[in-house]
Amino acid sequence: MTMITALDTFDVRFPTSRELDGSDAMNPDPDYSAAYVIMRTDQPGLAGYSLAFTIGRGNDVQKAAIDALAHHILGLDLREVAGDLGGFSKRLINDSQLRWLGPEKGVMHMAIGAVINAAWDLAARLAGKPLWRFIADMTPEELVATIDFRYLTDALTPEEALTMLHAAAPGKPKRIEQLLAEGYPAYTTSPGWLGYSDEKMQRLAREAIADGFRTIKLKVGMNVEDDIRRCRLARETVGPNIAIAVDANQRWNVPDAIAWLRHLVDVKLEWVEEPTSPDDILGHAAIRRAVAPVPISTGEHTHNRVMFKQLFQAGAVDLVQIDAARVGGVNENLAILLMAAKYGVRVYPHAGGVGLCELVQHLAMADFIAITGKKEDRAIEFVDHLHQHFVEPVVIRNGRYIAPQTPGFSAQMHADTLTQYRYPDGPVWMEPVDIVNAH
Amino acid sequence: MTMITALDTFDVRFPTSRELDGSDAMNPDPDYSAAYVIMRTDQPGLAGYSLAFTIGRGNDVQKAAIDALAHHILGLDLREVAGDLGGFSKRLINDSQLRWLGPEKGVMHMAIGAVINAAWDLAARLAGKPLWRFIADMTPEELVATIDFRYLTDALTPEEALTMLHAAAPGKPKRIEQLLAEGYPAYTTSPGWLGYSDEKMQRLAREAIADGFRTIKLKVGMNVEDDIRRCRLARETVGPNIAIAVDANQRWNVPDAIAWLRHLVDVKLEWVEEPTSPDDILGHAAIRRAVAPVPISTGEHTHNRVMFKQLFQAGAVDLVQIDAARVGGVNENLAILLMAAKYGVRVYPHAGGVGLCELVQHLAMADFIAITGKKEDRAIEFVDHLHQHFVEPVVIRNGRYIAPQTPGFSAQMHADTLTQYRYPDGPVWMEPVDIVNAH
Structure with missing residues (x-):
């Protein structure tokens, strides 16, 4: 023992x-x-x-x-x-x-x-x-046994989850090969921090595209004139074929979000992240209805599966972020991924910070293999800092996460x-x- | 200084x-x-x-x-x-x-x-x-200045709050007299703990009525047959004119709550508290629709004003509990009380525990004086234990909280x-x- x-x-x-x-x-x-x-x-x-x-x-x-x-x-x-x-x-x-x-x-x-x-x-x-493979190799029954369905059965039952996982099972070997050959799309927030000058933002955006990224994200929400200018500049810089997302980090009240976002419609945003309180499910739904077709999202601060359930039930979001270290671990994230799949909501995992890229890549890859079978219509956030502190840092090549091969969840830090x-x-x-x- | x-x-x-x-x-x-x-x-x-x-x-x-x-x-x-x-x-x-x-x-x-x-x-x-009087004596402008309206303006603006408070202001002196003369209604959970035998529950229910309480609350949710038996016994014991509430303490999934509560319709419940996860606003709304006219409530674990706002917006509850020590202090509870007043939802403050009765009585009394002008259609929970540890314990007479007269919020414990x-x-x-x- x-x-x-x-x-x-x-x-x-x-x-x-x-x-x-x-x-x-x-x-x-x-x-x-x-x-x-x-x-x-x-x-x-x-x-x-x-x-x-x-x-x-x-x-x-x-x-x-x-x-x-x-x-x-x-x-x-x-x-x-x-x-x-x-x-x-x-x-x-x-x-x-x-x-x-x-x-x-x-x-x-x-x-x-x-x-x-x-x-x-x-x-x-x-x-x-590696954790993504450990999850991918579970039988549908083993995977469902890890999940707590308490408070979820009005949206997803264990039987429905099993049916989805069985339907996905035959394609798993082929998708494992695809993942190993192709990697998983990444997007980058590196150009978009609010503290950066316009010139630094533009330079980093150009570098991101040269590095193979197809989506960039800018922070917004301090000043509407600045946001309009920066978003238009970014669109000019990257051209029409690169996706631009913005992230307000919960800055606005619901009416303010609606007014503010109407100024940004012409930029053709891929999504607007965290327009208001992460707790405000009905608020996200109201914003989404008011500024359609601008896509609305939240999730990095969504604190558990019950809140994600309601985001899906209320039609409050076009897509969601998940975070590897906010909710109750892998088990709860698997429940969230299964609900997102059932409701047809794409997942763009939140990363950055310390070790969040290292952790969440495994969940996105497991979702591709075992649940949705999709990866090219979504991407994992990537921010290039602090990776040097990890024993198995993420590997990004041509704007894509390369699947980790060493055992575990990639969160081990150097003793130093x-x-x-x-x-x-x-x-x-x-x-x-x-x-x-x-x- | x-x-x-x-x-x-x-x-x-x-x-x-x-x-x-x-x-x-x-x-x-x-x-x-x-x-x-x-x-x-x-x-x-x-x-x-x-x-x-x-x-x-x-x-x-x-x-x-x-x-x-x-x-x-x-x-x-x-x-x-x-x-x-x-x-x-x-x-x-x-x-x-x-x-x-x-x-x-x-x-x-x-x-x-x-x-x-x-x-x-x-x-x-x-x-x-005493705190209730300190709040009651604030001008509408002073009271509104304590509140953070972030994330609330789609439901309540500072201007609306001011209008409500100004409308209530002329009646304040008369209501202060009323409160001092009459006290504020209490209800008791003492008979209803799950660990008690039927006989103990009945004895305590009879004692509660003799003590002047008009509402009692029973815990439910472990076993449906037990709940049916205990609720019917309680109804037989107290007669048709005493209100009986039940509290499931988040025990059920949404479909289970609906099925369970249909067994209790004939008991004529005053409210059903915490039928499911406190985060599940849409779940409470679904349960309420399905078991109408059984009144649904939640709130002691509702973690902030944004969640209360949505309970009101979604029509998820017939009444709410507030808790003095769960949310961000008096300021946030004042915001919640103002929203409840605007949406016409009665507040039955949660108490018991340690010091929760001592604290929350002030908020209910301030609501009566300065906001709603109502107290006879609602009540503060009362559980008779641990009060001896407080320097100014609550005083209950004939089933009513007597307004504290000493300065402060009544939470000071004995040094011993x-x-x-x-x-x-x-x-x-x-x-x-x-x-x-x-x-």
Whole structure:
């Protein structure tokens, strides 16, 4: 028997606010951070790695929430964790006392998601497969057994999910070959941060196209005149055949979103992301109706499957983002992907931050193989920073994510990063600011 | 100048799971707990008291989240806190880095709510008024200035709120007299915990009526046959003129709620509380349509004003609960009360737990005086335990809350309670269990 022996956590922060990478209308000065988790076993060399992503202050609270889950895990037989990913997830999510702190939202749900994702990493490593392949190789019955259908059955039943997965199963071997040969489309937000000058935006947009990207995204929402100018400039720069999305990061009230977006209709946007509160399902539906045919989306802050369910039921969105580290782990994201497939809503996974690209690529690839069979009408977000801190960083070639081949969920960080960027006492945080910028 | 000098926090837990007080279909063994806050000043004897309520595990995480807010508060001039309750609330809620941990939901939002409520307590103490009276005495303009209308303007604008408050203003002096003379209706959940025998439920129901309560509430959702039997027994016991509500504590999926509730139609329920996930606005609307005229409600876990807004917009509920310690403090609850008034939805505040009765009575009384002018068609929940730990416990007479007269928000605990029940090292938690039960 192999036993879970420790749940080690780390408050790791990167001083990204010292430049303006990651600046948007709601997040002017993020310090991209991770509440990082190592789920250790007594088998030499075997551990599960995962993280919850935050943007600085509060990363210590996120770490404390993960620590509060240790009693659920320490001493467990590995078979109760990696061998029963559905049962393991339900035990954490349905802890009746911890549930009060959500339920299924915010700090505690992200903590549970991080621990569940560490269990999936461990399971995939045990199987010797990258996570996307580990999911793709599950039978429909095995995959459905990982999902908690509580609160979902008015939109998706286990039987419907099984039917969808069985229908997709015969094509899996061919799609695995396709994925390995072609990669999965990426899109890039790198040109579009609000802190960048017009010239820097245009230069980065041209570079993105030269690098093979077919979709770019700009941040909007601070000033309507600026947005009109920047979006038109971007359209002139990239031409009519590159898709341009915009992201307002929850900046607007519903009536303001409608008024603002009417100014941007002529830019021919691929989608408008997070026009208002991520909680406002009816608000997204109202915006979508008012500015049609401008496509509306949200999802990176959508906190659980019940909220995604309603976005689909209300016809509130044309497409959605999913985030690997916001909801209750792989299990809940599989439920969301299945609902999106049933409702015919395309998924453009949210990434960037710290490790979000590394994690979410596996979910998109598993969706292509095992659920929807589609990848060329969608794309995974890509932002090119902080990948050097990961043992198996994402590989982007010609604007596409190359499928990872090494076992696991790709979230393991270098030991040196944990030492250097530990908050508040790692060397990076102890140095004077002008030295830090040289890193 | 008076300065904020400390934000002291305490992990206080009561071993309520050792008896079955508080047991329901989702929370079989709660240990009612408080992440308790003292906002200290350098003026002798002046401090603000507040708490976030949890049910045991995770209370340490809740405390850590409150601690993470200290840097926003320490060293502030009292005028920036008690003298600008709107600005103070917005600064906390819009901290761009902490916002990522919600936004406006879960552990971090409850922490912010606790700190904001401590500021209101401080402000009311400074004014020498109980909180309900402090709010009632605000001008419409002062009250509206405390509210963040972000994400609300499609349902309620500041101008509409002002109009409502001005319309209510002339009746305020008369209603203050009425409240002081009559108290505010209470209802009781004491007979209805799932762990109680039929005989105990009947005995407590009879006692409740003898004590003057006109509404009782039973927990349901574990077993449909039990629920039918208990509800019919309760109806036989109390007769046709006492209102009976039931509370499923989020137990059901939408189709299950509909099927289950059809068995209870003949009991003539006053309302059905939390039939499904608190996030499922469209689900509540679907249940309400399917089981009409059975009244549907939710709210104690509704995490912010955007969710309440949608409950009202979707016609998802006949009435709502509010909770004093779930959302972002008094400010956000005032926004919710104003929206409920506009949409004509009655509010039955959630209480029980630790200190929730003490806190929420002020909000209901302020609503009566300053907003709706109504109290006899609604009631505040009352559960008779743990009040002895508060310096100014609620006073219930003839089934009614008596308006508090002492300054503040009534959440101050006895110093001895903080010592005895401190977790994990207070005497109550260090003693063998059989001794604890004697407390």
